[in-house]
Amino acid sequence: MEHYENFPVASFLCPPELRAPIMAIYRFARAADDIADEGDVAAELRLQDLAEIRQALALCSESSPTFLRWSEIFKPLHLEIQRHALPIHLLHQLLDAFEQDVRYTQEGRRYNNRHELLNYCERSANPIGRLLLHLYKINDPTALHESDCICSALQLINFWQDLSVDIPRGRFYLPMESDLKIEIEFTKQLMQEGQALVHRLEGCAGWELRAVVQGGLRIIDKIQTIDTHVMRPTIKAWDLPVLIWRCCFMKS
Template structure:
C-alpha cells in the first residue's frame, strides 16, 4: 500500500523526475526523511504512507518504497534502456547483501534496519524484484491467470509488508490485502492502457480481448470500438469484485491504519468509477484523481468508510 500503492506505484504516467534521477543528483540518500520526500514526489493515485499513518511506521514504509521505486525505475525509465536487467541484477545483489547483514549502500542499510525491526519476510522483497524483471522480459499476457500471477509478485507483497509492519500477521488478513492490492494493480492497468501501449506493453489478457471480438492488432491501432469498451467494462467489473472482497479487511484494522486502507481502496474505486463515466474509453482519455477527489476520499475515510 506504499508502489503500489504506488507501484501502483508503478504504471502511472510520470511527469516528474524518476526516483533514480533524483537520488543520483543528490549523491545518495542517507536518511529516512529524504526517502519520505521522494516517496511523496512519486505518488499519483494513492497515498504513500500518508500522514494518516503513525510516524513510527511511516519511516519504515518509505524505506520499502524507496527500494521498490528504484527497482521499478530500472525496469521502466527510458534512461535505463539497454541495461535494465543489468541494473536489476545489481539491485538484487545489493538485496542479497542486505539480507546477509552486509549492506553498505545507504538505502540498503536503512532497509536492513526496517527488515530487522519488523521481522519482515525476505521472500516478499524478492517477489517484487521478480515482477520488475518480468516487466522487462514480458510485454503481453495470454489470460487472466497470467496477470493474477504478476500482481501476486508486483503488488501483493507491498500489502503484506504493510500489515506486517503494523503487527498484523493473520493469514486471512493477508488474503483480503492481496485482493485489494491486485485490484489496485489491475485498476492501474485499465487506467494506463494508452500509456503502456507507448511502451509496447499490454496487460489486457489476449483471450479476453478475443472473447469480445477484439484483438491485439486493433489495440495497437488504438481502435476504441464497441468491442474494446466491452472488454474494459468486463475488466472493470472483475476488478470491482476484487475490491469488494478485499474491503472485508477494513473493519478488522484499528485506528489510523483503518483510515489509510479505506482511503487507498476509495482511490482505486474512484478510478473505476471515472472509467465507467467516460464509457470505458480509456484509449482516448486517461482517468485521473484530482485534488477535490482526494479531499472527498480523505473525508470519507476519516468519517467512516462503508461499501
C-alpha cells in the first residue's frame, strides 16, 4: 500500500458524482506530500512552499480567488470546496502533518510513544476519511470514530511496511518506548475496531472500503512474516483470492 492509495480516485466503484471532489482532494494532498517528502530540497524551502500552499488554501474560502501558484490544483479544489462545503480545516490539518514531517526529518527527531504517533496520525490520515464521509453525507460520531481507526491504522501500516525505506532517509516512526511486534498487533486491533464502517456505506462505496480494510490487514499478515527493516511487503496477484474471500465475509 502506498501513501494515499486508499483514495478511490480512479475506481469504477466510486460514484461518478464524487469523482471530481475526491480527485481534487487527492491532488492537493499528493502535491503537498511531495513538497514535504520528495527530492533533495532543503527543509527551509519545503516549509516555505508548504506555507504558500497554506495561503492558497485559505483563499479557497473566498468567492473568486486568484491563485499565483498551483492553479491547476487550487482552481478545481476551490470549485469542489464551494460545491460540497468541504471542511477546509481538515485540509489545514494535513498541512500541519506535512510540516511536522519536514521538521522531524530535519532534526532527526523520533516519537517517544504511541500517543505522540497517533497524534500525528490524527492530522496526517484521519482528515482524509472525514472528508470522504462528508462527501457521502455521513457524520454520526460512531462512523467518524470508525473512520479515524481505519485511517490511523492505514497510516501505521505504511510506517511498518516502509521501515526499509524510511530509516535510511532519516524518518523514524517506531516509538522509542515500544517495539515493532507490539505496534503491529495494536495496528491490527485498531483496523478491526473501525472495520464495521464498511456496513454503514451503501453499495459500491462499502465494497471499496472492504477492499481497503482487507488490503491493509493482508499487508499486516506479510509484515508479521518478514523483516521490514530489509524488505518491503506488497500485495501480489496471488493475494487476490484471499482478499475477495475476506471482503465477502466481513462480519458486522
